[in-house]
Amino acid sequence: MAYDKFKILESTAVPLPIENVDTDQIIPARFLKATERKGFDDNLFRDWRYNTDGSPKADFVLNNPKYSGKILVGGKNFGSGSSREHAAWAIYDYGFRCVVSSFFADIFRNNCLNIGVLPVQVSPGFLDEMFEAMEANPDSKFEVDLPDQKISIVSSGLSESFEITEYKKENLLNGFDDIDYLLNLEEEIKSFASQTPL
Amino acid sequence: MGNTLFDKVWDSHVVKKIENGPDVLFIDRHLVHEVTSPVAFLGLKERGISVLYPERTFATADHNTPTIDQHLPVKDPLSANQLKALETNAAEHGIPYWGLGHEKNGIVHVIGPEAGITLPGATIVCGDSHTSTHGAFGAIAFGIGTSEVEMVLATQCIMQPKPKSMRINVNGKLSFGVTAKDVALYIISKLSTSGATGYFVEYSGDVFRDMSMEGRMTVCNLSIEMGARGGMIAPDEKTFSYIKGREYAPKEAAWDTAMDYWKTLHSNEDAVFDKEINFEASEIEPMITYGTNPGMGGGISHGIPKAENVDGGVSSYKKSLAYMDFNEGESMIDKTIDFVFLGSCTNGRIEDFRAFASIVKGRKKAPNVTAWLVPGSHRVEDAIKEEGILDILHEAGFELREPGCSACLAMNDDKIPPGKYAVSTSNRNFEGRQGPGSRTLLASPLVAAAAAVTGKVTDPRTLMQADLV
C-alpha cells in the first residue's frame, strides 16, 4: 500500500501520557470487521473518545480543541497486545505521521513502519520534557528530522537522536514498501523454497 | 559460541541478509483467518499478483464467528461479509479453507497443531499475535500485521531483524493445583508486559520438560504478553509422538529424515543467550489478574498490591484499578463474579476441559454465574463428548458452545456486559477486551471452574482438597 514519503515533519503534538496503551484501546476489536482499509480514523481510541451513546468524552485529549497535530506522544510500552495493523491504520488515517514514546511493542512498531508512520523512541527524560512542553503550551512545536534521525522541541531547542535501520529509513524517505523489494527477489526465494520441504 | 535452538531454526531460514537492515526470512507455513487477511488479499489484487505458495497457506474462520447455531447463516452482516471474503479469496488462490462447520474448523492456533501443520524447526506466521503458541513444538512462530500477511502471501518471506535471545528456566516441581497457565502468568507478572520486548524466548528446565504438549502450548501462547516476539521449547519424545500420524506431518521415509533433523533442535550446552532468567517452580501458586494488563496478576492468596509497591507509573496503576473498581491492598478471594469463560487458543484444548470438569464434577454451577464454555476446535469438541466430559458438564448445569475465539476478543455476540466481572482462561484483560466496559480476571481452567461453582473468586485447591478426603 502506497503511503506519503516522510522527510522532515514540524508539527504540534497530541499528548497521551498513559503507559501500556494496548492496541485494543487504539482500536477495539468490534471495529475490525471491514474488508477494506477505510474509515478507521473515526474509531481511533473509540472507547476512550466516545461514550456508549456516541457523544464525545470531554476529558479525552482527542476531544480537547487545544491539542492537535501530526505527532502522537504516548507513555511507555505503547502499542502492546494484539497484532492488528488496524491500530496503525487508525493512527495514520486520523492524520498522525509520527508516534513518540519511550518504548514500543515490537509488532506495533513494525506495523507502523510498514504503513508510513514513523515510531520514534526517545529516552524517558526526553519524553517527560515533551509532555511538559505541551502542558505549558499546547501549541508547542516539535521537529522530527528523519534524514538526520533527530527529534527536537522547537521552543527550547532540546533535541535527541533516535534509531532506525538504514533499510527502513530508505523505505520511509522514498515511500517504498517491503513487498516491492521482495518481489524483486523472486528467483532467490523460489530456489530457496525448492530446497525446503513442506 | 554455541548455537541456541532459536539460532538453528532462524539461520536455516534466512534467504538473504540485508546490510543494515532486516533478514529476509523464509516462512514454511502461513495460517490465515478472516479478520486480518481481507486487506492483504486486496493488496495482491491491486498489484495484480497471486499467492506464491498456496500449498504452504491454510485458512480458517474463527475470530468473528458465532459460537451457537453455526449451521445457520451468520447474522451480523459485517462478519458474514468478512467470512465470505475469506472463502472467495481462498478459492481464488487455491488455499485450503476450513470454514464454519468444516470438521477441521477451529481457532487457528488450536487447529495448526491438530492437523500437523505445526512442526519442529518450521517457521510459522499468522496475522494474530498468539501465533507464538506453535513454538511449543520447537518452531519459530510469531504474529504479524496485515502488510506482512500480504508480504507472505506474495513472496512466502518476511523481513525481520533477528530478535535477541532470552532463556527462561523454571526448575523444580509444580505444586498441587498449579497449571501451565499459572506458570505463564507468574512469569509475566515478574517480567511485566514489556519485559521481553525485542527478545525471542526459549523455555527450559524441569517444569517445561514435565509439561504436556497442551501445557507447553499455553505457555508459548502467552509469550507475547510479556512483549516477546515468540517463545519456543525444544522438541522431545512428547513432541514427536504428538505429531506422528497427523495429516500434514511427514510420513514414512520423510518422517525418518525429519526425525534426524528434529533431534538436533535444542540449544547446545555452550549456547549463550542475551539474557537468562531463572525461577523456582515451588514459588508459583494458582494465579489471577486484578488489573488491565496480563502483568497485573499475582498468586490467588496474595491480594492486590499497594501502588507504592509496583513498578511503573502510579497514575496508570490507579487508572487500571479504578476501571476494575478494585482497591489497593484488597484480597481477591471471595470477590463476586458474573461470568466464566473457558476457551481461547490459550486454554481451549482438551486438557483444559478435563481440568475444568475435574472441579465441577459433582457440583453445580453457581446461580449468579453465566458460563461460556467454548472448545478451541471441532476435534476438541468431539473429544469432550467422547471422554464423557460433556455429561459431567451437563450434570453440573453447564452448556457447551461451538468452537471459535468467542469472548477472548468479543468480536461476535459473546460480549461481557459493561461493569461485569469475568474469570477468563483467555490471554488479555485489557479494558473492554471482552466487550465495552467488561472487567476480566485472567486465570487457569481450575480457577475458572472454582469460580463457576462458587460464584466468586475461590482458591481451587480448597475444592480439590475437599475432593481428596
Ligand code: SF4
Ligand atoms: S482465541 Fe483470542 S488470542 Fe487466540 S486466536 Fe482467537 S482472538 Fe486471537
